[in-house]
Amino acid sequence: MDIFKLKSSNQAQAIKTALKILRNQGLIVYPTETCFGLGADATNEKAVEKIFQFKGERNKPVSIAAADQEMAEKYVRLNRTALNLYQNFLPGPLTVISFSQGKVVKKLESNRKTLGVRIPDLPFTLKLIKAFGRPITTTSANVSNAKPPFSLKDFQKYTSQKRQNLVNLFIDPGSLPKRESSTVVDTTLNETLILRQGQISFSQKETQKFVSNSEGETRKIAQKITETVRARNLPVIFALQGELGAGKTQFVKGIASSLKIKEPITSPTFTLIKEYPFNQNTLYHLDTWRLEEGREILNLGFNKMLQKGNLIAIEWLEKVKPILEKIAREKKAKIIWIKIEPLTEDKRKILIYE
């Protein structure tokens, strides 16, 4: 392993030396604003293989470092959330996960074909990546689960000779300030078009229409609807559509009160499902927003919930609409589609489709 003492006067030389190694499938250790990173050509199988050898953990994805948004866009698909982050907060200590375009070594991507991208906030490192013309890997230069290095001394102390031998060049500007690792955000859940408008369109005309002037009225409307559908011989699914803050949970509170459920109905966003027993049956409250894919509700035991007398309220329909439609076709459940649209701050239009 060669050590290059980086100074303001020899940056061009450092870049030249590093480029030669990157082009020859070699490994470099380079500074970032968080800690020292381990870099290899992200598009080269052999080079990337060395990264996994070094890290000692073969099944985890590794992020890439790009020079700018323009370079990143060639490797990942940037949606509105990602663009917001790139334009406002990159370069910076932030790893943004997007769907990969499949142009990097496959092992760097997650099973879902997502890829993390960073744009390090360090002029030298950006110049190096820009000169290389394509992204390099960025992962802290330590064995998996060990401490990240902030100096050459750290690195030499905690890295076995065998692993040090995998590295061709250590670019050393001196000790780096000790900062926390970069914050990771996944942008692939936030297809914001769906979040705000572009909701599911209902082809048929609504069967009932209400206007609610308050959360209390929304609960009363829900109560009324629940009472009219309960006698049927099938499980009932309330498929709730409405943007954040529209009052979907208020609606479920109304369902629960008509079932005489005393427990507070709280958001299922984090736990995905909440269940509330009543009489001999159960009210299930689901939120699919945190699911990777809609069909995952089947892994959550959805079919088991479909028993006569049970009620299921589902928020965030976009991902599960096809599954729900199939259930309706097979007559496994009675589905009531509910659309809640804000009219003013407190006023809501509630449309029911049976």
Next chain:
Amino acid sequence: MSKKDWLILSLDTSCDDTSAAVTLNDQVLSNVIASQAKFHQEYGGIVPNIAKRMHQKLLEPTVQQALKTARVNWQQIKAIAVTFGPGLAPALETGIAYAKEMAKKHQKPLIAVNHMEAHLLSPLAKNSKGNGSFKNEKIKFPLLGLLVSGGHTQLVLVKTIGDYQILGQTLDDAAGEAFDKVARMLDLGYPGGPIISQLAKKGEPKISLPIPMQQSSSLDYSFSGLKTACLRKIDQTQIKDKKFILHFAASFELTVAKALTLKLNQALKKYPVKQLFLGGGVINNTTIRQEIRKTAKLHNTKVFIPFDKKLISDNAAMVGVCAYFQAQKGKFVKNINQLDRKPNLSL
């Protein structure tokens, strides 16, 4: 190790993470969290994949790693502990099924642990050398616990270990969910907590947002009104540039902190306890912790958080420590076959 010592292998599969730990009494010998070990914290394991998360395959290597790190084997383990609620039913089931299998195979007693009680008692955990937040302190009952996480927001009066009274809890969203939802409104991705807290450091809390439940004398929390107020503010703002996002993050974070401390202050007035225990992932947020410390100081109440960051979010070591207190009282699962998950379990 004496006969009185409890070497416990514990499991937690309450929601997003699979975790296994080995504890000796209240000391943590190992604490392995699958999403951090198998994948890397830098990236991956962010969105919970249900199928994978609930796969028993993930438990075996996590348990092996926990045993290996603690340098113990199955013979030495005296009991097995597992979270049986609250949480996501199918995830809980996976952990319970595995714990039952191991308890039978290795003929060990089984201890069923309440995940929230484990969070509550997490400040009592010590490291393998016996050092922790309680090194030079004695526990003084009654005390208060404030648990703030992705799925929960609770104020608890601890009369003694095992005797709890919930003073207040959220009526709608948990504080952690509020962070995720506001990050969603600001187009910041998932999860919302870490990024809002990072951006908040560079912003000023100058956007006024309503502190929820100000008029209420109950100790319950509510974040749904704040969520709606945020949505309205964001929709009304024409230019959502960098500065706006930074200021909004700072304002929202401080408002959540104020909401938490408003009820904490009321609780401390009513129950002037000497000690306050904190637990749950949202406690990682430094602004929230600072505000809580300020409030506690007004009442001469000392604040305790777990000695290690890893013990704050969901983890199995806190389950092991909680199980140790149960084991001392002889609280084991009588009929292993009958142990069932309780997704709605309360304290």
